[in-house]
Amino acid sequence: MKQRQPPVDPGDRITIDIDNQSHTGDGVGKVNGFTVFVPSALPGERVRVQVQKVKKTYAHARVEEWEETSPDRVDPFCPIFEQCGGCQLQHLAYPAQLRMKERQVADSFSRIAGMEGVKVLPVMGMEQPWHYRNKAQVPFSGRRGETVAGFYAAxxxxxxxxxxxxxxxxxxxxxxxxVIDIVRELDIPPYEERLHRGLLRHVMVRTGKRTKEVMVVLVTNGPRLPRKRELLTRLEKRVPGLASVVQNIHPRRSNTVLGKENRVLWGKGWIEDAIGPVRFRISPHSFFQVNPDQTVVLYEEVRRRAALTGGETVVDAYCGIGTIGLYLARDAGRVLGVESVEQAVEDARLNAELNGIIHASFEVGAAEEIMPRWADEGIRPDVIVVDPPRKGCAPELLEAAVRMEPERLIYVSCNPATLARDAAILADQGYVTNEVQPVDLFPHTHHVECVAAFTREEGSSIPDGS
Incomplete structure (x- = not known):
């Protein structure tokens, strides 16, 4: 059967009605049933666009004129919103952002998992959804002999x-x-990505919301750092709350921000902050949620759905520096964490000690390898919490979790699509959820966090793993 040709070509100018929004925040319209993605357009708008790229099943277009605008459209606060790739939704009123994210989660469950009966609760948003991030990563470059720093264009x-x-x-x-001012004053050469030369690649700043401690991480293309003493003296004078300055050495051609080696140049090699009553030590490589206020909201949802009474065994898979497991430890009899990053596990153990928590232990290894071994050893937790990366849980982990027969499996997700996929896998193995609670950890971006509690369906059998 001959494939139908797309009804548009690059360069075409057309008028299109926007009737939906993609998971990345782009407006979505149709031309004779053919999908066209239009950045910055909103549902309910009619726009005059120029087609930019055409693929077999969809096209991308750029708005040239708004003929009708949505009542949910607002003026972005940020003067570089149109250029910067950090936010995607500042032009959409915040209540409408929350409704969009709720639809995104519901669509994932119906479209990917085929689960129409799962209730998606309204997204838990922020009263003041601005100035929430506790970590900034800014790249450096040279432009016509001048050092520039900022955010990447989309x-x-x-x-x-x-x-x-x-x-x-x-x-x-x-x-x-x-940091930008000091680097310019001291003429420290910026990194030129295309030529893989120069010195300063990124600066990362982490701030403790509760402690007010500040960490500065200078990412360099090699171990050399000229005028180090002057740089540190000026940082100490100009940065209130400075607790740590770290040089991260990253000599490889790579899109990752941090290299593997850290050198503490000033102060301690970490800062501290708290989530609720639990204090955490945060080092340059630590995964720590970037929105501390909403992290408490998220973890309280986990705690509520875990329904611990004081004696339960909890497994914290993909535990990072132990944030969720240690947050639940006050209500649990025992906490077992597993994480593949050795430094994160060291931090988790230090964080347990920092909080006087003696009934939590952490093991280094891939969760999909450690969990099957724990299941074989007869470990039977009452509650399993998983907080995987965007790709979701490995099938081996889900199979092992089911074999452990927990009363509840709490799934914390940063990607509704992989949450829905894994929910369908768990349902096939007898663990089901009736509702999902989205939490807005990242206002003005397209990202949304979710919590879902899975329990074993009555009458279902557990795979024996053979």
Whole structure:
């Protein structure tokens, strides 16, 4: 059967009605049933566009004129919103952002998992959805002999300079600007990605929301750092709350921000912060949620759905530096964590000690390898918590979790699509969920976090793993 030709070509100018929104925030319209993605357009709008790229089943277009606008459209606060790739939804009123994310989760369950009966609760948003991020990562580059720093333009590695970011804590912005000024004053050469030469690749700043401690991480293309003493003296004078300056050495051609080696240049090699009553030590490589206020909301949802009474055994898979497991430890009899990153496990053990928690232990290894071994050894937790990366849980982990026969499996997800996929796998093995609670950890972006509690369906049998 001959494939139908797309009804549009690159360069075409057409008028299109936007009737949906993609999971990345782009407007979605149809031309004779053919999908066209239109960045910055909103559902309910009619727009005049120029087609940019055409694929077999969809096209991308750019707005040239709005003929009708949505009542949910607002003026973005940020002057570089159109150029910067950090936020995608500042032009959409915040209540509408929350409704969009709720639809995104519901669509994932119906379209990917075929589970129409799962109730998606309204997204838990923020009263003040600005200046929430506790971590900033800013790349450096050279432009016509001048050092520039900022955020990458959407879909590129072109740097957009900035002075303040409306989703960053203000301390982060002030610290970043201080570093930029000092680097220029001391003439420290920026990294040139295309030529793989120069020195300063990124600066990362982490700020403790509760402690007000600040960490500055200078990512360099090799171990050399000229004028180090002057740089540290100026940072100490200009950055209130400075607790740590770390040089991260990253000599490889790579899109990752951090290399493997850290050298503490000033202060301690970490900062501390708290989630609810639990304190955490945070080092340069630590995974720590970037929105501390909403992290408490998220973890309280996990705690509520875990329904611990004080004597239960809890497994925390993909545990990172132990944040969820240690948050639940006050209500549990025993906590077992597993994480593949050795440094994170070391931090988790230190964090348990920091909080006087003696009934939590952590093991290094891939969760999909350790969990089957634990199941074979007869470990039978009452509650399993999984908080996987965006790709979701490995099938081996889900199979082992089911074999452990927990009363509840709490799934924390940063990707509704893989949550829905894994929910269908769990349902086939007898564990089902009736509702999902989305939490908005990342206002003005397309990302959404979710919590779902799975329990064993009555009458279902558990696979024996043979």
């Amino acid at each position: 879909g590129t590695h072109e740097i957009v300079p900035y002075e303040s970011c409306f989703i960053q804590q203000e301390t982060n912005d002030q610290t970043i600007q201080a």
